[in-house]
Amino acid sequence: MRHTVKQLADLAGVSPRTLHYYDEIGLLKPSSVGENGYRYYGEDTALRLQQILFYRELDVSLSEIRTILDTPRFDAQLALQSHRSALQARVERLNGLIETIDRTIEHMRGEREMSAGEMFVGFDEETQRRYEEEASRLWGEKHVKESRRRWDGYLKEKQGAILAEGGAVYRDLVAHLDDDPASAPVQQAIARWHQNLRYFYEPTPEVLHGLGQAYSQHPQFRATFTRMHPDLPDFLTAAIEHYCRNLASAA
Template identity: 50%
Template sequence: MTTEPRYTIRQLAALAGISPRALRHYDAIGLLRPARNPANGYRLYRREDVLRLQQILFLRELGLSLEAIQTALDRPDFDLLHALEEQRQALRERQARLARLIQTVERTILHLKGETTMSDNELFAGFSEEQQARYEQEIEQRFGDRQLNESRQRWGSYSLEQKRRIMEEGGAIYRDMVAAMPYGPASPQAQACVARWHQHLRYFYEPTTEILLGLADGYNDDPRFAAFFQRLHPDLAPFMRSAIRIYCQQAGE
């Protein structure tokens, strides 16, 4: 004769590697209802309960919800195969989504480290198609494709070390611009920053006055640029627009 095991809630919990609270939860929702010791009301888990718990934990590991597990175990006509195939499909979709997320996060990290350039398209690669379409349109309107290609070509011709220095320089310019804000957009401090900014852009392409002014607007109106400048200082974008306009006026004279 095999002796019948009788576990208290804590014993079974330890055995199965879950918490007593989880077992009470399974009892409460009717998923696993053990017998009771009539003397004190304690839960008494016997072998059949242990077996059922095995099944529960296995299906839970497969990612099924407790509700799905309940119908799976209580209805003998339950189509487990079909349920698992659906489950597999759902898992695959989650995996694909995760993979996209990881890519976006990794590119963002590289971007922050300044080790690579990232087109705004890529930055927003994880977003909805709809959103994406709007952005494409906006970027198309503001600059032509040609400028973008030229920029990428020139950027690609730099060495890694050069790229790093250029990115660093860009960050320094924006920080100095913030430092120049108290003196006003027409101040020598601010105008010197704009000049450095202008020079800096030449790493990428030959900017015309129109492009400079367009960028000034873009920094304010394009949500992605604006978000970037917002991080540095809430008023940096409008400040730069003012300063750039003054700079362009003076250059035009």
């Protein structure tokens, strides 16, 4: 298997310009370059492009994708499993949007009341929670039902406050990025984070620890936190790791 630019582009449904660009930024180097200057791609690069397209499908930036794919410990099969669960979460989100549509139509027919907030359910509101559900799914699925049951039990206003508090915790941590992850203000913020999580489900120490690791390793988490600050993912992981050690030694 050996493809020129157009051949691979046609197969993948991208443009030749895209492949040029990806070469230029070091994201997808061709398998070889002929004496004529032409790029040639083999199965290794086709597989890498597939990974790129999956990450792109999940709205991960190209520089992030490059970082992920270039880590020595990158495991392609594990990444595919991760994509799979992320895509399933996306499917659920879309189904949530479809429900919003149904409710909006009922509203327009005068069959039901609808607040402005309710109109936008499914677009972005529960993104963070959905990511965390997904991470939990990596370690155990019982949390999903529990999480939904708890969430649905809260009043709308309470839900807004919970989400706002979650966001405030991360902003607080960004403000303490120069501190030691083990310092008291940081650990207090992590305790608030822990409490915030408990609105969704009762996290075991294992889940807490796994979440902490996922925040820097899982592509969507990493992308989300990097957008807040480039150093936040690793900082979060270190701080949560310390917090979990404290939980373990206190028990």
